[in-house]
Amino acid sequence: MLRKEYLMTPGPTPIPPQVSLTEAEPMIHHRTPAYTEEFVRLLEGLKKVLLTEKDVLVFAASGTGAMEAAVANCFSPGDRVMVAVGGKFGKRFAELGSAYGLEVIAYEYPWDERANPEVIADHLRKDPDIKGVFLTHSETSTGVVNDVRAVGEVVKESKAILIVDSISGAGALEMRTDQWGVDVLVIGSQKAFMTPPGLAAVAVSPKAWELVERSSSPRYYFDFRKARKKIMEKEPQTPFTPAISLVRAMSVAVEMILQEGLENVWERHRILAECCRAAVRALGLELFPKDLTGAYAVTAVKVPDGLDGRELVRHMNRRHGVILAGGQDQLKGKIFRIGHVGYYNFFDLVVALSALELSLKELGMDISLGAGLAAAEERYLEMTERAKN
Template sequence: MYENILRHPGPTPIPKRLELAMCKHIISHRTPEFVELYQETVNLVNPIFGTEQEILFLPSGGTAALEAAAVNTVSAGDNVVVITVGAFGDYFVSICEQHKFQVHKLEKAWGEACTAQELREFLQHAPKIKAVFMTYNETSTGILNPIEELAKVVREETDALVIVDGVSCIGGVAAKMDEWGIDILVTGSQKALMLPPGLSLVAVSKRAWQVIEANHTQTYYLNLLSYKSWAEKGMTPNTPAITLLYGLNEVCKLIAEEGGIEQTAERHDVMKNMVRAAMNALNIELLTDDAYASPTITAIKAPQGIALGDFLAHLKSKYHLDFAGGLGPLQGEIFRFGHMGYCFPSDILQAVSLIEAALQDFNYDFTAGAGILAAQKVFLKSTK
């Protein structure tokens, strides 16, 4: 049985080097060896977040980290703003409503980003807000929100915390948490960080810690003060995902070897442009415009005249190329091409070539090789 070529927006392919790192002999999380691993990994991962603050490791998926960010900073009845531009912005809405926050939703159409001016106008008509929740990279639509600009507006218009979901992009895009004024930034292991699911990372600003300390959250397992207290000893309050920490340590070294997060982000940007150029050359419509297009995932509409479900099933069964379909109102309308983490321009050329082969199987009208040539031009230009 052949393995499929996984081009989903998470989980993503795992490099062999990371698999080997995660096969190390297991250690106890209450030993000097673990403390050394923990402290070294924190120091290595800080530049990826763009912060000097302590980064906490939760043995959980990204959704738990989002909930931790919410329940540790906000109490029932507090006013919050949630910017939602797709399914994962709606996750934040659901979390906040579940905990009985007063949610003021700034909602954009799926496929659009939130602009700084839109947020400014919204905040000027909102009551006193305790936190603004926003999604850096919206996995359901392939939108990258202008987080630096949005965070600046929040600081100018309110005293609210800036809480950012970076689950599907940290490790693949620029992130300057301290410089941009982000108070809490979270991500998960199974996206651009190239690891299996099961580890989430939470970075917290000094200002956010002051709010957390005054909030007196009722949560136990997701109590960030507990994680902070144990982090000072180089440990976690509960049993951590030790093997994933081995892997994360190696991820950070891979990124450093590439030239740092700036070079890694540049590679992701090149791959984004390759995919977009290829689809344009094949006359396949993209969901988003270029201005806010994600470097880690591209949302692509069904090729004209082809049933998308049949096309994706054919790609997977004949060519072993596996894409994710659309979510919510975009189900059956788009497919999502993940190009994050362990993915390189050569992988984009491979995927475009197989897409072209499948298009020929469906008698789609196009010039054979047009998509590959367009993607090649983008790549070759980036290497000059």
């Protein structure tokens, strides 16, 4: 069969043609009005998507760069912070905190559940010296989506700031940065934002800026103060050479999100997730998260007994060109993940589900071909008919 690839991973994700074409445009210089215009368009667009009036700073880095920047800019060695750890990316925040000499209190919650805001509230009450709470919005490694709004309410009452990794959330899932009390929001280009990897951004609140001014941690390239100074100028810029093509490309992608309408984008992701779940269940497979509330970015599925999870992912890629993600860390081989965050519609899901059914059968599982697809289609009709009426 002709080899065609279908990227169904939760990052990187497919790039819309108009975004790719923008990347291919002739280079422009960044210290020019033409660049400033495009940069400002991106910043203004991002504010609308993230529902924030805060300062938005853009860095040439993958998401982890901006996570590190949040740690380095907001805290000083010895500061006590609480990190909610329920997956690989929560763990990353804890590791970054330790790397910068912070005293990290890890709140470990089960990887198939959401963080409990009450536990965070309790810690903050007992330990008013905690300076920051780190939370992963959409924990891509498990498919679980945390209740940022509830945690925001809890943290707002304390001296601590709330830092949220929304690298696979905002732009696809509801994220009301200001209303929910997020002090530092971290995003990346390669998931919901339908742009190649390499750009990251943060939105920083006045409460967080107070800490930024006081932080004694080392920082240079990722210094929030330098970045803010440059966006405050009459012709906003970045302190260093920006990833010019990515900035222009992401600006087009942001415009696409705004044109579709934020709430429509959120609803599209909900529909895709619900259809995917219906298919998985109809095939007799089990979803990984116990708590599926709001889990609309990635569908994490338990590998059924008797099947090698890594082999399933490899087989789908080699035989059918459909690229899914396997499990990470302690979930390696135990789950597989279907990404539907970003530039996806129902028919992308159909491709992935069809390849999944074929692969399960080819690997010897007793499933009924078409059962998952039928369930997904039924759910799709139900959900979209309801929207029409």
